[in-house]
Amino acid sequence: MGKDMALDTSMATKVVLQSYPEGNLRTSDFAVEQFPVPKVPDGSFLVRNTFVSVDPMLRIFIDKKPLGSSAMPSLPLGTVIPGAAVGEIIESKHPDYKAGDIVEGRFGWQSHAVSAGQGVVRVPQSLGGQENALGIGGLPxxxxxxxxxxxxxVKPGxxxxxxxxxxxxxxxVGALVKARGGRVVGIAGGAEKMRYLRETVGYDAVIDRNAPDFAGQLAAAAPEGVHVYFDNVGGPMMAQVAPFMAxxxxxxxxxxxxxxxxxxxxSQTDSLPAVLFAVMGKGVRxxxxxxxxxxxxxxxFEQEISELLALGAIKPEVHIVEGIENxxxxxxxxxxxxxxGKVVVKVA
Ligand SMILES: NC(=O)c1ccc[n+]([C@@H]2O[C@H](COP(=O)([O-])OP(=O)(O)OC[C@H]3O[C@@H](n4cnc5c(N)ncnc54)[C@H](OP(=O)(O)O)[C@@H]3O)[C@@H](O)[C@H]2O)c1
Incomplete structure (x- = not known):
């Protein structure tokens, strides 16, 4: 490799917020930049990220009005996207961490980060590959x-x-409920995802959120009503589910x-009445x-997930996208x- 082709180890890569997204997110809302690998102050360590996480909730943190209001300050333009990441400590001036430790934290969408240890967790080997620290063994x-x-x-019946x-x-959620002997019904969009839930995760029943007979499918899948609705999406679906609560x-x-x-x-239809009827009529919280x-x-949490992984009772699905620029x-x-499953981006 020629000298100018050699990897410059003094430089790092980061993804910053270039513009506040309006409506649907666009790749042009972000910019990829180079910066010198930071120096490590006393009481901190330098981590080289291996995998960085994409998470839906980042969308609200980079909005001009986070959480839909001006009560929370917006992230300044040019700031590194504050995503979760896992990596190896390559230099430490922190009393509790040493070079070689594998750690997970809000290290941001960048190849290298300095941290004072706040919110950082050590990744146990029992979680398997480092990517699991951003999926089944991490935030999700x-x-x-x-x-x-x-x-x-998880209660019987x-x-x-x-x-x-x-x-x-x-x-x-599905994997944990099944491992604990419970009954779980999933809502997903499309045949491929429904098959994954039934065959790989072990869901007892799956409903297509786009099916014209969504209500009929839900009634059949939960004949005694829904005891817990673990809602990851909000929106108008809550009003469709509310009448079927136990x-x-x-x-x-x-x-x-x-x-x-x-x-x-x-918002073109007011979903609140259906939800309020369930709250009043069925004592729903x-x-x-x-x-x-x-x-x-x-x-x-770490103990239960580690045991289930060791038993093969959980088979986490992780999609790895290559390259921080992606x-x-x-x-x-x-x-x-x-x-x-979970999507992570491999840094190098
Ligand atoms: N409370 C907490 O502490 C916490 C922490 C982490 C994440 N979360 C939240 O948990 C949720 C799931 O996160 P995740 O990491 O699992 O995200 P994910 O991997 O991107 O999965 C989200 C799923 O939502 C479905 N979906 C997307 N748009 C939808 C819509 N308009 N209506 C119905 N379904 C829709 C998609 O499936 P289909 O399109 O196939 O239906 C997708 O599989 C997010 O809302 C996230 O913010 C909460």
Whole structure:
């Protein structure tokens, strides 16, 4: 290799916010830039990212009005996209971390990041490949675990319904419910995803969200009603599901995928009456949750996932996109041509 072709190890790559997305996300909302590998201050470490995550929720964090209002400041243009990543520490001036440690954190869409350790978790080898630290053993898997915990666990005789079931969170919910002996019904778009849910994840029944007889399919799949609706998408589907809730059921708001690109999605019909009738008539509760403040659940989560992986009871599906420069397209694809399982981008 000629000298000018040699890899310049003093330079790093990052993906920054170039413009605030309006409506549907475009790859031109991002820019790929080079920058010098940062120096490590005392009390910090330098991580070289191996895999970086694309996540639907990043869409709201890069909006000019995050969470649909001006209450939260918008991310300044030119800032690195604050995605989750996993990688190896290559230099450390932090008392608790050493070079060679494999860690996961909000290291951002970049090849190298300096961190003081806040929000960082060590990745146990029992989770398998590093990419699993962004899927079943990371944010999506932990979301599934926390949500089921908030719902009071998996109970015999109950039906848990999951929207966005073929995605990273939904497939983790299905795998956990089945591993714990529960009954789980998924909602997904299209035959391929429905087959994946039945044959690979082990869902008991699957409903096509685009089917004209969606309500009939739901009634057949949950004859005694839905005890927990693990909702990953929000939007107008909640009003379609609400009438099928069991008495005393729980609508668990995990995410609002259908509303991230368009906060008023489905507003041409008012979905609230159907939801309120279920709340009043069936004693249904609606509850949201997030990862914040849930660190105490982390050890139990890692243990359960590690055991299920070792037993082969969970077979995580991860799609690896090659090249950090492909992060913007991979993020756009989450909304436009989503696949099954978890999508990560390999840095180098
Ligand atoms: N609460 C928390 O702490 C937390 C943490 C992480 C993620 N989340 C949330 O969990 C949700 C799922 O995340 P993920 O990582 O699993 O995403 P993902 O892998 O991209 O999967 C999302 C799924 O949603 C479905 N979907 C997309 N648009 C939809 C629409 N308009 N209506 C109905 N379904 C739609 C897609 O499947 P089909 O198109 O085939 O139906 C896709 O499989 C997101 O809302 C995310 O923000 C919450």
């Amino acid at each position: 898997g932990f979301t599934a675990y926390i949500g089921l915990n908030v719902a009071g666990g 109950q039906t848990i319904l999951v929207s966005g079931a073929a995605g990273a969170v939904g497939s983790a 008495y005393g059921g729980l609508i668990l708001i995990s995410g609002l995928m259908a509303q991230y690109q368009d906060a008023s999605a489905g 609606i509850q949201g949750f997030s990862q914040y403040g849930q660190d105490a659940l982390r050890p139990g 992060l913007p397209q991979a993020q756009v694809n989450l909304f436009e041509k989503s696949t099954t």
